[in-house]
Amino acid sequence: MAALVPRTDSSGTDVFATRHGCFIVRSDLGCFLQALDFCSGQDITVWDLHPACRGGDHYVGDPTSSAIYLLRGDTFCKVLDLSSAPPGSALPLHPSCQGGDHYACCEGRFFIFFPSRGVVLSVADLATGAAAEEVRLEPALLQGMYYYGADATHLACFRVNEESRPCVHLFAPAGREEVFSLHPDVASFLPGGLALIHGPAFGVWECLKLISNATDLPMPSSHEIARKVGCSKVVFGQKVAASGSLDAKALAVALLQSQFSLPAAFGGLGLRTEQEEWEEVAEEGEALRVILQPRQKLYWWQYRLGLGNDPILFCRSLKVTRSPSPPTHVPLPLADP
The missing domain is CATH 2.170.15 (Proaerolysin; Chain A, domain 3)
Known part of the structure; x- marks a missing residue:
């Protein structure tokens, strides 16, 4: 049975959202996909990924702004467009923010997922680790392949359901959950997606x-x-x-x-x-x-x-x-x- 390649096994691949839409980065192909959302298949465009933006360990978007945070090793930088070089120098990640399996931004905070420990750490700032809070992940949310901030109040992850269909699992840090089907053109852009579709x-x-x-x-x-x-x-x-x-x-x-x-x-x-x-x-x-x-x-x-x-x-x-x-x-x- 075919399966999506999880982010942890696909270096340089990640998903995120900003106020300009939803994105999938494929560093290995030197490009990224932008869509109105991940489910409708509307307004899908694929752009060149600037060489300076390739090879990131994580790409984190702020769904309420244009900000994209590119994490490499123990540093991060802020960019507004993955088609252009980062405008500034990299900053060090706070030690408590290092080593996460997934990163997301929601409610003005950064969420760092550690599924092996079953916890997610939220901080106000990646450089200082300020206002840190750690909560346990619900068991249903431990199987996500890609996590991201979907909007101002919801986190989301990509999963494959019982029928082997890719879906978006939308959830609030404290609230109800919803599940939507991932559009085939979006799923096909992910590593392993063509075989899944x-x-x-x-x-x-x-x-x-x-x-x-x-x-x-x-x-x-x-x-x-x-x-x-x-x-x-x-x-x-x-x-x-x-x-x-x-x-x-x-x-x-x-x-x-x-x-x-x-x-x-x-x-x-x-x-x-x-x-x-x-x-x-x-x-x-x-x-x-x-x-x-x-x-x-x-x-x-x-x-x-x-x-x-x-x-x-x-x-x-x-x-x-x-x-x-x-x-x-x-x-x-x-x-x-």
Whole structure:
């Protein structure tokens, strides 16, 4: 079963909200998504992430202002736009504010989540740790994958429900809770999201052609092997706008490459596909001349990858076998662990 990659296992990925909307940062792809909200799918745009804003450990937005806090190690800085360099120098985090698994801003305070301890610490200032208060997290809130301040009075987290559907769990620091479905285009932008929406990745050998010699004599023969090469389907946000150096197709390809590189636990294959042909799928023909031995059969196979039941990437790798069983060799390099 596919799953979203939690923030703690995806360095440089985070979610937050400001008064300008809701955001997902993907440092590994060098971009970030902005939407009106995470549930409706309205006004989704993907922007270039400034190099100086990449690689943050946490990105924390103030839902009542334009402020974004970028945390790296034991320091933080304040930015107003992730497309630009931070305007000032970094400040040290107060020792009590260091080492959190998740950070959020709500009610004019910062919330630092420590799920392993089952607690959340709230402070008035990250640099001083002033007015610190620690409360226990409800058990239902310990399974969040990404936490953020949703508005002036509510915190929220991303979770996967019992039906394996991604959702937003909205809750007040002291109050009632609500659950909303995460829009598919938003979920698809998260690490592991494409497999959660479209189905886990697969890699298989497809038999393109069988040739055989049913006689008792060697037989020369000529054949044409027709195969598809390239990417056949874009599975991310047909209505998503892209900005700057990005374009929608390049973004979709980057998300697919990222998905295929993930471990199987997150719906991936653990394979690198950057060197494959990612242009729009096209048919190619290859001339073949062989001498078949008596009673011999030859099978031509092509490797392809996809999500769910849909083939997406047709690789250049071909393999010939004498057996009707597909090859066991995987012709793509392993992704970095």
